[in-house]
Amino acid sequence: MTDYLQTQERILELRHQINHHNRLYYVLDAPKISDEEYDALLRELQKLENEFPSLVTPDSPAQRVGAEPLKTFGIVKHRKPLLSLANAFCKEELREWHKRITKLLPGEKISFVCEHKMDGLAVALTYENGVLTTGATRGNGDEGENITNNLRTIRSLPLTALGNFPQRFEVRGEVFLPKTNFDKLNRERERDGLPIFANPRNAAAGSVRQLDSKVTARRPLDIFIYALGWAENDQLPDSHWEMLEQVKSWSLKLNPNNRLVDTLDAVEQYYDEWVEKRDNLPYEADGIVVKLNDLSQQERLGAASREPRWAIAFKFPAHQATTQLKDIGISVGRTGTLNPYAILEPVFVGGVVIKQASLHNEDDIRRKDIRIGDTVVLQRAGDVIPQVISPVLEKRKANSLVFSIEDKLRGSDGASHCPVCNERIVRTEGEAMYYCPNAACPAQLAEKLEHFVSKQGMDIRGLGERLAVVFMAEGLVKDVADLYDLKPEQLALREGMGEKSGYNIVVAIERSRTRPLSNIIFALGIRHVGGETAAILAREFGSLKLLSEA
DNA sequence: TGGGTGGCCTATACGCTCAA
DNA sequence: TTGAGCGTATAGGCCACCCA
Structure with a gap:
């Protein structure tokens, strides 16, 4: 028992030390020990946790890469939707936005928080009792994928919040791959004979969608927190800037280039400054984000559609x-x-x-x-x-x-x-x-059918290996055959089937987003489409005739 | 009544991972 | 090897609504 208690004490001490050095290294960029010393601490902790599995906790820094590979990602419903941002592409548009919001807030004093618009991946992170419990992608804004295991591998993201944090809260941030890490990663991949990544953003997006978090752990990702999504049992501050300061006090990492300004001129100055210096930034940024600082003003302006009125992205000129x-x-x-x-x-x-x-x-x-x-x-x-x-x-x-x-x-x-x-x-x-006014045009039908299927939320796998639905249009056999360079015997087969079943042409369409035209093919046989699916398609595509069986 | 604005829909591109 | 699924994003068109 003494051993157990001593181990428990040592584990707590090691975790504390490792978390402290993690923060110094990854968040504050001010390491105090060498990599070797850090590794020694981590190895000792891993060894003790292996020997005493009952002492393992999810917030342990040794457990950043402890999870088994997933079969699939779960879905996380966002408690508050993650909205997108309206864009300005020139100063005129920025001024228009400023004019709109000042009109909606007559006579009020306003200030802004300027941030870099990171080129990465938006995520939502939930902490309960100070422990990171869920990390999710933005997804469609209402629900995203549960990528908690992968986000836990990001060293600059604390698994445990510090200070005086609310019982439950959600922060939002951008996961990205710093430029130097991207170059280093690609050099390693080249050396290992692996295909190199095209750009940091896609490499980051791909990395967080790994089913095996051990793979993600080898990708040197980083994160900046840019907002508090929601918080329970706590008094929220009055301004966005104070909110960011609060989040920072919980040991979460902010972009050090954020700036609080009082005037539109100062916003433009911030923009000009970073357009000039964007190529020297250690990360990819495609613009700045300007947010109204006062939270009650934000609240009053609300959102239009999926975009808050109180914020705008001011894009850098495109490459x-x-x-x-x-x-x-x-x-x-x-x-x-x-x-x-x-x-x-x-x-x-x-x-x-x-x-x-x-x-x-x-x-x-x-x-x-x-x-x-x-x-x-x-x-x-x-x-x-x-x-x-x-x-x-x-x-x-x-x-x-x-x-x-x-x-x-x-x-x-x-x-x-x-x-x-x-x-x-x-x-x-x-x-x-x-x-093209022809409602039976094969290209339109393909698009229409794909759209219909996706809108219906139908399980297209139920229709065959791919989206492969059989339907008929009239008088197109030759044109379609010429268009898709079909072999005569394939054409004959289809004509034969058509005649036999009373239709002029039988088309099965396989759609691919990556190679749409080259993969519109004609089935050599009629696919089975049965039951409710056939009924729905028959109803929706009444002008066409649907063959429900071979 | 006409112009402006906002919301929604459609259309487009490409990269990465995973599964078959 | 291939394609689905998911991720990123903007432009143009159309329609409804608001306001002068």
Whole structure:
């Protein structure tokens, strides 16, 4: 028993020391012992906990990587939704936002908290009686995935809060991979013959979605807390800034570059300062976040849709590159809209290789005077969506081609036709988009069906290995076969089936988000679609005929 | 009544992990 | 090896509503 009590005492002491040095190293960036000394403390604790499993507690620093790999992530319902933020892309838009909120708070004094908009992964962390109990992804804002085991491996995230904390509270933060850690990780992966990560954000996102937290533990992630989600049994402070100070006093890590300011000019100054220095930051940031400091003012302004009125993200200018516009393709959307997209000479922008980009509509192409063959300026809007900004006129070649949807789709009869079903396209006066009016157009059907299935929340696995639903349209056999380069025997098989069952064509569609067109295939046999699924589809797709069995 | 605004929907891109 | 699922995000269009 004496042994047991002595061990218990030693374990408590070791945990205290390790937590203290963790905080010095990972949060305050001021280590006081060497890595070897730290490892020795941790090894001793692990050894004692192995010998005395009854003394193990979930908040022990030795248990950061103790969990068994999961089969799947559980769902966590957020007690308060995690909202997204409205964006400003220029100072004018920031001033508009300022004008709106001052109008809603007439005569009131306002101040702002400026923070960096981290390029990482938003998470919500719940502490009960000071112990980290749940960590979840943002998900759809209402519910996210339970990634507690993975978040526990982040060294700068305390498993136990310090100081005078509420009985239960939730903080929100951004998990990210610091640039130097990202480079080091990629060097190691290269050395080990593993594929390297494209950019820190995706590497961080992938890391926290590991089923085995031991893998996550090898990814040197970091976290900044940026808000208190909610708290129980406690008096909340009056301002966001004080709230951050409070969270900091519980030993949670904040971004040291946060700043409290009193005027819009000071907000703009903060922005200008960090636009200048963004490349020198130890982490990726894609802008700043400006929040109204007073919590009662925040409360009164509330939220519009999924965005609080009291905060805005002011984005840094996107990273740009130039490349060749090889061609303009046209895709057909669910509602029949014909959407032009740029086919580009692959180019590396902001951490990824861009090959295509949406061009939205013909008017937009005209407005920007973008021509096939041009050298174009490309950026990733919000550092995500590829976007063609403008042509580089000095580099325009004499043979560059002005694009027109009608010309592109013009057939031998002089009229313009849908690239998928060959129906004549239409454009309503005053509207930006051209349409394929054929409700039975295979491309529309594919999109429509996918949309329907996802909206219904149907279990598409029940329909076969993939989304594979059999339905029929008329008079499209040849066009569809030509379009998808089908072999004659495959076509014959389908025609045969169609004739036999009284329909002209039998199509099974397999959808893939990564390779949509190349994977729209025609089934060699009819898939079974039965029971309620068949009934729902028959009802929703009444204009089509559904074959429910082979 | 017309312009402005907000909300919602649709459409787009790509990376990573996991499972089959 | 492939595709699903999840993650990140913005632009454009349309419609309803509000206010001058």
